Amino acid sequence: xxxxxxxxxxxxxxxxxxxxxxxxxxxxxxxxxxxxxxxxxxxxxxxxxxxxxxxxxxxxxxxxxxxxxxxxxxxxxxxxxxxxxxxxxxxxxxxxxxxxxxxxxxxxxxxxxxxxxxxxxxxxxxxxxxxxxxxxxxxxxxxxxxxxxxxxxxxxxxxxxxxxxxxxxxxxxxxxxxxxxxxxxxxxxxxxxxxxxxxxxxxxxxxxxxxxxxxxxxxxxxxxxxxxxxxxxxxxxxxxxxxxxxxxxxxxxxxxxxxxxxxxxxxxxxxxxxxxxxxxxxxxxxxxxxxxxxxxxxxxxxxxx
Amino acid sequence: xxxxxxxxxxxxxxxxxxxxxxxxxxxxxxxxxxxxxxxxxxxxxxxxxxxxxxxxxxxxxxxxxxxxxxxxxxxxxxxxxxxxxxxxxxxxxxxxxxxxxxxxxxxxxxxxxxxxxxxxxxxxxxxxxxxxxxxxxxxxxxxxxxxxxxxxxxxxxxxxxxxxxxxxxxxxxxxxxxxxxxxxxxxxxxxxxxxxxxxxxxxxxxxxxxxxxxxxxxxxxxxxxxxxxxxxxxxxxxxxxxxxxxxxxxxxxxxxxxxxxxxxxxxxxxxxxxxxxxxxxxxxxxxxxxxxxxxxxxxxxxxxxxxxxxxxxxxxxxxxxxxxxxxxxxxxxxxxxxxxxxxxxxxxxxxxxxxxxxxxxxxxxxxxxxxxxxxxxxxxxxxxxxxxxxxxxxxxxxxxxxxxxxxxxxxxxxxxxxxxxxxxxxxxxxxxxxxxxxxxxxxxxxxxxxxxxxxxxxxxxxxxxxxxxxxxxxxxxxxxxxxxxxxxxxxxxxxxxxxxxxxxxxxxxxxxxxxxxxxxxxxxxxxxxxxxxxxxxxxxxxxxxxxxxxxxxxxxxxxxxxxxxxx
Numbered sequence: 001x002x003x004x005x006x007x008x009x010x011x012x013x014x015x016x017x018x019x020x021x022x023x024x025x026x027x028x029x030x031x032x033x034x035x036x037x038x039x040x041x042x043x044x045x046x047x048x049x050x051x052x053x054x055x056x057x058x059x060x061x062x063x064x065x066x067x068x069x070x071x072x073x074x075x076x077x078x079x080x081x082x083x084x085x086x087x088x089x090x091x092x093x094x095x096x097x098x099x100x101x102x103x104x105x106x107x108x109x110x111x112x113x114x115x116x117x118x119x120x121x122x123x124x125x126x127x128x129x130x131x132x133x134x135x136x137x138x139x140x141x142x143x144x145x146x147x148x149x150x151x152x153x154x155x156x157x158x159x160x161x162x163x164x165x166x167x168x169x170x171x172x173x174x175x176x177x178x179x180x181x182x183x184x185x186x187x188x189x190x191x192x193x194x195x196x197x198x199x200x201x202x203x204x205x206x207x208x209x210x211x212x213x214x215x216x217x218x219x220x221x222x223x224x225x226x227x228x229x230x231x232x233x234x235x236x237x238x239x240x241x242x243x244x245x246x247x248x249x250x251x252x253x254x255x256x257x258x259x260x261x262x263x264x265x266x267x268x269x270x271x272x273x274x275x276x277x278x279x280x281x282x283x284x285x286x287x288x289x290x291x292x293x294x295x296x297x298x299x300x301x302x303x304x305x
Numbered sequence: 306x307x308x309x310x311x312x313x314x315x316x317x318x319x320x321x322x323x324x325x326x327x328x329x330x331x332x333x334x335x336x337x338x339x340x341x342x343x344x345x346x347x348x349x350x351x352x353x354x355x356x357x358x359x360x361x362x363x364x365x366x367x368x369x370x371x372x373x374x375x376x377x378x379x380x381x382x383x384x385x386x387x388x389x390x391x392x393x394x395x396x397x398x399x400x401x402x403x404x405x406x407x408x409x410x411x412x413x414x415x416x417x418x419x420x421x422x423x424x425x426x427x428x429x430x431x432x433x434x435x436x437x438x439x440x441x442x443x444x445x446x447x448x449x450x451x452x453x454x455x456x457x458x459x460x461x462x463x464x465x466x467x468x469x470x471x472x473x474x475x476x477x478x479x480x481x482x483x484x485x486x487x488x489x490x491x492x493x494x495x496x497x498x499x500x501x502x503x504x505x506x507x508x509x510x511x512x513x514x515x516x517x518x519x520x521x522x523x524x525x526x527x528x529x530x531x532x533x534x535x536x537x538x539x540x541x542x543x544x545x546x547x548x549x550x551x552x553x554x555x556x557x558x559x560x561x562x563x564x565x566x567x568x569x570x571x572x573x574x575x576x577x578x579x580x581x582x583x584x585x586x587x588x589x590x591x592x593x594x595x596x597x598x599x600x601x602x603x604x605x606x607x608x609x610x611x612x613x614x615x616x617x618x619x620x621x622x623x624x625x626x627x628x629x630x631x632x633x634x635x636x637x638x639x640x641x642x643x644x645x646x647x648x649x650x651x652x653x654x655x656x657x658x659x660x661x662x663x664x665x666x667x668x669x670x671x672x673x674x675x676x677x678x679x680x681x682x683x684x685x686x687x688x689x690x691x692x693x694x695x696x697x698x699x700x701x702x703x704x705x706x707x708x709x710x711x712x713x714x715x716x717x718x719x720x721x722x723x724x725x726x727x728x729x730x731x732x733x734x735x736x737x738x739x740x741x742x743x744x745x746x747x748x749x750x751x752x753x754x755x756x757x758x759x760x761x762x763x764x765x766x767x768x769x770x771x772x773x774x775x776x777x778x779x780x781x782x783x784x785x786x787x788x789x790x791x792x793x794x795x796x797x798x799x800x801x802x803x804x805x806x807x808x809x810x811x812x813x814x815x816x817x818x819x820x821x822x823x824x825x826x827x828x829x830x831x832x833x834x835x836x837x838x839x840x841x842x843x844x845x846x847x848x849x850x851x852x853x854x855x856x857x858x859x860x861x862x863x864x865x866x867x868x869x870x871x872x
Binding site for chain 2: 088123
């Protein structure tokens with residue numbers, strides 16, 4: 001039984017490799033230490049200047065990120081250090097250690113403790129992420145009827161704007177309390193808590209505007225909930241996050257936050273335009289039905305919500 | 306008694322006249338008709354590796370398309386087909402069955418058995434896998450499926466996926482699922498009943514423990530997928546409404562049933578690779594595994610908890626907070642035994658004398674890379690964070706760190722470790738290490754940056770993206786990395802092709818390993834062992850070597866009980 005494992009170590013190529021490895025490790029470590037400041041954006045989810053839930057997710061994420069860096073660094077550094085330190089050399093004999101119960105209990109409990117800490121922290125943070133915020137003083141004075149959702153409580157004082165968001169291949173439709181509707185871009189007032197009832201008409205979609213908080217699946221047959229509150233006017237971009245067919249990549253979502261008065265004017269105008277269009281369509285259907293004896297309701301039916 | 310000892314002594318000894326020695330049949334017919342676990346193992350390994358290459362080429366095409374913004378290299382239809390085929394191939398036709406390939410070859414040898422418990426069923430399992438793969442790939446000639454490897458209805462229903470691709474996908478997965486269930490039953494029967502004398506449960510090699518756990522997971526979880534597939538088939542073709550919300554069905558039902566299988570599938574894919582690492586590390590560190598019982602127990606614990614975490618794939622769907630919290634906590638729990646494994650592996654290296662051979666490179670690579678995948682899983686397990694990261698490139702990065710990092714690195718360690726046993730020849734160390742560095746660098750280049758892509762808002766499964774999101778540099782890095790990774794895999798293929806004929810002769814035990822497969826010739830004879838080995842410890846081959854060196858009074862192996870390394 002020949003020993004096939006030739007002691008190939010200690011040859012020049014191995015030591016250069018070791019030096020190279022050490023250099024790479026040092027560079028990586030230095031990068032890790034310097035990176036967070038420079039690459040904060042690359043290492044954290046989208047947040048800031050959007051809605052509070054996105055910011056809270058971001059701060060929860062950052063805590064986990066710190067712990068994750070420590071754990072990964074500890075494992076990788078120990079691993080590489082052991083691989084270098086305990087390489088085979090002539091005359092070295094491996095310690096025949098089969099385990100150490102106390103040590104094993106210690107690190108099992110250590111791992112569990114980290115997770116207990118993360119659990120507690122998550123549940124402390126959760127209400128700020130999940131529960132809709134109170135509308136601001138300058139927000140929309142819309143009462144909005146109170147109703148019980150599966151899980152998401154209503155914002156305090158019940159003051160909010162509720163928008164029904166429906167995904168369909170490959171566009172989002174937004175229906176406002178006054179039955180005005182819009183596609184693609186949702187116009188909302190600033191300073192107002194906006195709650196969303198997220199639904200789907202055909203296949204599963206997922207509503208997601210990164211700066212306005214996490215995503216919620218739009219599953220046909222279910223109503224899902226989320227919320228956001230924007231303090232400053234601006235446009236927020238996102239897109240469908242659940243594969244919904246060939247044009248999934250182009251199912252964009254946009255939220256445009258505008259001052260309250262502008263919102264009120266917009267939603268009233270939208271309503272007026274839609275009513276006018278419906279009336280026109282109905283008139284045309286009537287005249288067609290009268291003139292050509294065609295069955296009614298075939299022309300522009302899908303556009304009405 | 307007609308034949309007393311005296312009578313026997315007086316009688317002429319029976320003479321056996323061999324008129325001819327029938328050679329073992331060679332050629333392709335012998336491979337088709339074989340029921341030898343070693344040959345079936347090789348069939349599995351070669352077939353699944355071909356699927357790996359196919360899946361890899363699909364991945365490269367995807368990466369080319371995403372290399373630049375607004376690319377028109379692929380149209381959306383082909384793009385969706387490619388990622389569907391890529392995911393399905395890698396999970397169902399590569400990682401899961403290649404583990405059956407290794408287990409087929411190695412497990413009977415490792416436990417000192419003659420063959421698998423049911424050799425014909427074993428052959429059938431392999432052929433079903435091949436046929437399943439052919440059914441899936443036959444769809445290339447009409448319309449491949451394009452609803453993702455998860456194929457969520459209603460997208461995968463007849464109304465939204467009219468072509469037959471989904472039906473081919475369903476039938477292929479039915480066949481492959483049956484193949485893996487049959488294989489799993491075979492492994493369970495083999496490991497339970499055919500261990501060599503003396504090999505109690507606490508002496509079963511850790512790879513055996515992981516294959517046993519892998520098999521139980523397959524047997525328990527696969528029927529859920531089979532049921533879901535049957536329902537989808539009925540929905541699509543026979544007017545069923547299991548998943549149709551307009552007819553009282555539920556789209557979420559599919560997601561629950563699918564992930565009830567597909568989350569355990571992660572451990573079905575990863576645990577055997579962990580088993581390979583647990584075999585490779587002690588051999589090359591010349592040191593017993595640190596905490597054999599803890600590693601075996603953590604394997605079983607991971608499998609058990611792995612069946613309780615499926616809905617963490619559905620954190621964005623309409624579920625109540627209690628459900629979300631349950632699945633977050635169960636996912637946290639699974640991190641504990643996984644962490645135990647990692648620490649025990651690192652502790653196995655501690656104070657060893659590490660022979661830096663290619664199998665050890667890949668095993669150590671698995672520890673390093675999988676750790677990142679495990680830790681990124683903690684982010685995803687925290688459901689409020691998951692709401693941001695779900696279905697983005699962060700998840701793509703995470704799952705590749707787990708499945709490529711946690712499984713494929715182990716598969717490569719297994720290839721380099723057992724190739725000498727299978728062929729009798731060594732793989733080239735130089736090419737092996739080159740392959741390792743290319744794979745390690747290429748892999749991290751491809752997938753590390755994808756965490757950032759996901760964090761800056763890029764969803765998965767989009768065939769194009771605009772140039773105003775700041776995603777183009779990340780994507781380009783990822784695409785370049787994927788080609789480095791592919792080059793690394795190619796080097797191993799070249800290495801195998803060269804070494805099969807021209808590698809140095811390995812001999813029965815080139816690594817001075819611990820388990821019984823090294824007790825027989827390389828490659829082993831059809832009957833595996835000339836004598837039944839008796840097992841007295843968890844490292845029977847080490848015992849045998851010590852016995853032999855004592856008998857021949859040559860240099861005893863330097864394995865003292867006392868540790869004489871510096872304090």
